[in-house]
Amino acid sequence: MRKRLKTQVIVNPASAKGETRKRWSQIREGLRHFIQEYKIEFTERPFQAIDIARSSLRDGTELIIGVGGDGTLNEIANGFYDGEKPINADAALGIVPSGSGCDLTRSLNIPVHLKGAMTVLQDAGSIPIDIGKVSYQSTEGQEASRYFLNVADFGLGGEVIREVNRRRLERRASSYVKCLISTVLRYRSKKIRVRIDDCDLPRDEYMIGAIANGRVFGKGMKIAPQASLDDGLFDAVMVKGMKLVEFCRQGWRLINGSHLTYRKVDLIRGRQVEAVPEEDEEPILLEMDGEQLGTLPAVFELIPRGLLVKGYL
Secondary structure (H helix, E strand, O other): OOOOOOEEEEEOOOOHHHHHHHOHHHHHHHHHHHOOOOEEEEOOOOOHHHHHHHHHHHOOOOEEEEEEOHHHHHHHHHHOEEOOEEOOOOOEEEEEEOOOOOOHHHHOOOOOOHHHHHHHHHHOOEEEEEEEEEEEEEOOOOEEEEEEOOEEEEEHHHHHHHHHHHHHHOOOOOOHHHHHHHHHOOOOOEEEEEEEOOEEOOOEEEEEEEEEOOOOEOOOEOOOOOOOOOOOOEEEEEEEOOOHHHHHHHOOHHHHOHHHHOOOEEEEEEOEEEEEEOOOOOOOEEEEOOEEEEEEEEEEEEEEEEEEEEOOO
């Protein structure tokens, strides 16, 4: 007989632009059918999921189920750690996708529809995946660090997420594609020094620097189609500067993953990436798992098998 795990459900009702709140009764019934016994807490403010997860794990919880998008899962995953150490290395993260961005689930083969996701929670084992840790400059200019599950990137991606957030505050249409297009029109590539493990990349201007653990980001773009969540390596995808016309002609490659063959795209695998702007460069924004949190300089470190997750690889 399968052991019944002590389970905590953390729900971000504002995820998916508020759709999670609207469909909560449906999600709750699914949880009752598949999970049976669990506690529920709803987030009401940014970063609250970190505190809920951390407190729950200290109280003996063995499975935390996140209901939301990539940002919600990122917060919960950070709650699995207290500083450098996991609170309970045997506890696992389960996922009910319900966000405007659910890119991590694609690498874990978790269906976005409710019944499929619930079946994974019930039937899938807890698999160890790698996670990333990034040390960076916060928006207040202080040294900060944070764990990420899927992709952290700097340059264009950070600017796009800032535009998404700005439009949300103004209650305007904030789709990722619209914000990407408007950002590309005014974006200028940045001069950045990049070191991957013991190798210094040639100094250049970069448009995108994606430090990928998972394969997909940006609402379905296959930024690192060869990445694996359990291979012990980042796929660092470095896109060199392009003029607007060139990017418009080649940008579609990011959607289907064929960009890796383009002459201005490099893929380098490693366990540590350091990115430092040139001294005369303006601030370069950093985002991770769809949240814009700070700027370069930054150091990205891979933590092998750093988290147990319900899913399939």
